[in-house]
Amino acid sequence: MITIDEFRLIRDYVEKHCGIHLSDDKTYLVETRLTTMMFEQGCNTFGDLYNRAVLDKTHTLRDKIIEAITTNETFWFRDIHPFSILTELVLKQYADEIAAGKRNKIRFWCCACSTGQEPYSIAMTFLEFIRHYPRLKPENIEILATDISSTVLFLGKLGRYDNLAITRGLGEEYRDRYFVQNNKIWTISDEVKKMVRFQKLNLQESFNHLGKQDIIFCRNILIYFSLEFKQDILKRIAALLRPGGYLFLGASESIIMYTQEYEMQRHAMGLYYQVK
Amino acid sequence: MRILSVDDSAATRHFIKKAIDVLGFEFLEAGDGKQGLQILQRENGKVDLILLDRHMPEMDGMEMLEALKANEKYKDIPVTMVTVELERDEIHKAIDRGAKNYLIKPFSQENLIGKIMESLDISL
Ligand SMILES: C[S@@+](CC[C@H](N)C(=O)[O-])C[C@H]1O[C@@H](n2cnc3c(N)ncnc32)[C@H](O)[C@@H]1O
Numbered sequence: 001m002i003t004i005d006e007f008r009l010i011r012d013y014v015e016k017h018c019g020i021h022l023s024d025d026k027t028y029l030v031e032t033r034l035t036t037m038m039f040e041q042g043c044n045t046f047g048d049l050y051n052r053a054v055l056d057k058t059h060t061l062r063d064k065i066i067e068a069i070t071t072n073e074t075f076w077f078r079d080i081h082p083f084s085i086l087t088e089l090v091l092k093q094y095a096d097e098i099a100a101g102k103r104n105k106i107r108f109w110c111c112a113c114s115t116g117q118e119p120y121s122i123a124m125t126f127l128e129f130i131r132h133y134p135r136l137k138p139e140n141i142e143i144l145a146t147d148i149s150s151t152v153l154f155l156g157k158l159g160r161y162d163n164l165a166i167t168r169g170l171g172e173e174y175r176d177r178y179f180v181q182n183n184k185i186w187t188i189s190d191e192v193k194k195m196v197r198f199q200k201l202n203l204q205e206s207f208n209h210l211g212k213q214d215i216i217f218c219r220n221i222l223i224y225f226s227l228e229f230k231q232d233i234l235k236r237i238a239a240l241l242r243p244g245g246y247l248f249l250g251a252s253e254s255i256i257m258y259t260q261e262y263e264m265q266r267h268a269m270g271l272y273y274q275v276k
Numbered sequence: 277m278r279i280l281s282v283d284d285s286a287a288t289r290h291f292i293k294k295a296i297d298v299l300g301f302e303f304l305e306a307g308d309g310k311q312g313l314q315i316l317q318r319e320n321g322k323v324d325l326i327l328l329d330r331h332m333p334e335m336d337g338m339e340m341l342e343a344l345k346a347n348e349k350y351k352d353i354p355v356t357m358v359t360v361e362l363e364r365d366e367i368h369k370a371i372d373r374g375a376k377n378y379l380i381k382p383f384s385q386e387n388l389i390g391k392i393m394e395s396l397d398i399s400l
Binding site for chain 1: 294297298299300362364367368371377378379380385386389390393394398399
């Protein structure tokens, strides 16, 4: 059994290193997800596990604890609206700018990409879009997909999905157009795969080095963070976006009370934010 | 990569196979420790990871673990122990005898893939 003091130690440790805020009702979750690890490490208590993680200079144990706590739930074209907004509004605008010679590239950053469904959905949206805008080429877009977890990045890079994962949010038409089936596994086609670059990144750390972005997907991740951390990330994201750049959040997330950097916009049934 | 699942439950082996398929790795299977050792011999020890059930008839997981670690050819193959009970002494014992880590049933595909990556030291 985890004691309340041990829970608090681990809660603060997790929050410090990845921003995830664990409320007191997550005590049981922490206990179930970390018990095996505690015993594997030869520890008898969660306090021992904590001490061991703190002393581990390689951060291996810290990363393992973070992996065990995070939730990686994701699916294709999640909430659909962001993707229709891309097609109907955002990509149109940038396509015109490219055609007018005002820009050459559209830069996307998907900052909590999990197993790849989100960045690949963006890539497929773009490929569909350019069927009607043949002047644009896949080379006109850059999609950077990052996450804190090595496991999900590995899977995203592989781009292989089983029968269950492939159906979640994905229609048969896209499935047949953009995936290759082999037995029960669907592999994302090379055409889509090569549009996405995966990289490990903890949002807790500085991301200035990524350079200016046009569109940022930061979806179903802020909900896990504390108020202060949310504000901090949103400020840093605003600084990374080009003027007028777009931010998309998860359907249940709203930022309007946390920051003045963005203008909330509506399109059809969906919401997006534009940096002022 | 080649993964050997040694488990007397065909359902567990099937579940493991599905995850191995997602990873695109090669899957080998055995119903108990004896068969497991036979497969290793047949494959000349060319296996990258063994997922080893703790409780099996014939030769159980702990016995097979000991046999593996006592064998020059097999002793460096990482072993993930699979079991239903989350017992401290059991886990400590297996780790002391050279198991890399532990996986508690029931586990999700995500748990399993995480363990496999940890055992194979795959990181990004
Ligand atoms: C619930 S998933 C959301 C995936 C996708 N954006 C979507 O909406 O479907 C949250 C992801 O955030 C990642 N994550 C958690 N904390 C993070 C941090 N501090 N930095 C980067 N990624 C983090 C997790 O590993 C997980 O893959």
